Amino acid sequence: MIPYLGYWRLTVLSTLPRRSTTWYSYTTPKSTHMELIESDNRWSRPLVLLLAVVLIAVILRSPQRAVTAPPQSLAQGEQPAGLQGQFQVQAAPAASSSAGQSLLLAGRRPVVTAGDLVIYTSSGSYSEEQARALAAPLREALDYVSNRTELQLSAPVSILFDRRATCGLDGAAYTQQRVIILYACADLPLRRAVNIVAHELVHQLAHDHYGAAHLQADLIMSEGFATWGAGKYWLGSEPDFRSFVQHNYASALLPLNSDYRKLGTIDAMNRLYYQWASLADFLIATHGRSAFDQLYRSGQGMAPNSADYSGVLGADLGQIEQQWQAWLGQTQ
Ligand SMILES: [Zn+2]
Numbered sequence: 001m002i003p004y005l006g007y008w009r010l011t012v013l014s015t016l017p018r019r020s021t022t023w024y025s026y027t028t029p030k031s032t033h034m035e036l037i038e039s040d041n042r043w044s045r046p047l048v049l050l051l052a053v054v055l056i057a058v059i060l061r062s063p064q065r066a067v068t069a070p071p072q073s074l075a076q077g078e079q080p081a082g083l084q085g086q087f088q089v090q091a092a093p094a095a096s097s098s099a100g101q102s103l104l105l106a107g108r109r110p111v112v113t114a115g116d117l118v119i120y121t122s123s124g125s126y127s128e129e130q131a132r133a134l135a136a137p138l139r140e141a142l143d144y145v146s147n148r149t150e151l152q153l154s155a156p157v158s159i160l161f162d163r164r165a166t167c168g169l170d171g172a173a174y175t176q177q178r179v180i181i182l183y184a185c186a187d188l189p190l191r192r193a194v195n196i197v198a199h200e201l202v203h204q205l206a207h208d209h210y211g212a213a214h215l216q217a218d219l220i221m222s223e224g225f226a227t228w229g230a231g232k233y234w235l236g237s238e239p240d241f242r243s244f245v246q247h248n249y250a251s252a253l254l255p256l257n258s259d260y261r262k263l264g265t266i267d268a269m270n271r272l273y274y275q276w277a278s279l280a281d282f283l284i285a286t287h288g289r290s291a292f293d294q295l296y297r298s299g300q301g302m303a304p305n306s307a308d309y310s311g312v313l314g315a316d317l318g319q320i321e322q323q324w325q326a327w328l329g330q331t332q
Pocket of ligand 1: 222
């Protein structure tokens with residue numbers, strides 16, 4: 001068994017300063033220094049070139065490069081905004097207290113209950129008034145993703161608004177404990193919180209539907225399904241994920257079995273989440289939901305391409321990828 005404990009985390013970095021700001025503030029004094037040493041040292045030119053190469057290499061390797069946001073996803077106004085996110089898996093905290101309450105919620109009292117959603121908030125995150133204002137849109141989001149995925153929660157789920165030192169946006173679904181945590185500062189627009197929770201709720205629905213198999217699901221399936229299931233909350237002005245990928249990523253698709261944690265950029269993660277969501281759409285449309293469910297359950301660990309594509313679909317992931325690319329290129 002891999003040390004995996006059912007923890008889905010989404011880090012949203014679009015609100016962080018762009019990397020280019022750091023670049024300019026860092027290179028300006030370096031440029032000045034370069035001119036000074038060049039005048040009296042014959043080794044200065046190669047040294048300066050070496051320094052520049054090292055500096056560029058460091059910047060290119062950084063996981064916090066400037067985010068290339070899909071234009072539609074950041075649209076303001078009435079359309080829901082899409083997301084920038086980062087998936088990470090970490091060990092979950094101990095499961096629950098003797099009273100059956102998740103330790104993640106120990107000592108906390110809910111602010112409001114809305115159907116199957118029990119909402120909590122912490123000091124420094126949304127106020128209780130904001131949390132109450134989120135009750136209706138979150139319940140609406142749950143209804144929407146339930147209808148879209150044709151899945152139901154097996155029991156209530158708790159949503160905790162919390163915060164960290166930075167005001168980056170993290171969402172985490174502890175599906176075994178039925179707790180979703182969103183780290184957010186109070187000035188984060190409420191609709192962005194709803195967008196992220198919609199994605200996390202699909203992870204909980206998947207857990208309730210697929211059971212233990214969910215904890216071994218291929219990342220392509222689990223993140224593709226969660227993103228696809230969040231539908232309008234991630235699509236901005238696009239009608240569906242095929243259109244989204246066609247219009248934003250078609251000229252630079254990443255291989256479907258890429259692991260964005262190794263690619264190390266937010267942009268790569270964005271592309272893969274949306275590509276995988278459109279793959280989920282393709283698989284359900286062309287092979288049917290029952291084959292999709294079978295494939296989801298066939299994962300043998302979370303690594304991309306760990307599901308049994310050949311056994312379930314009669315074609316390996318490479319062949320499926322070709323079919324998916326042809327489907328992407330079709331006029332709708
Ligand atoms: Zn996710």
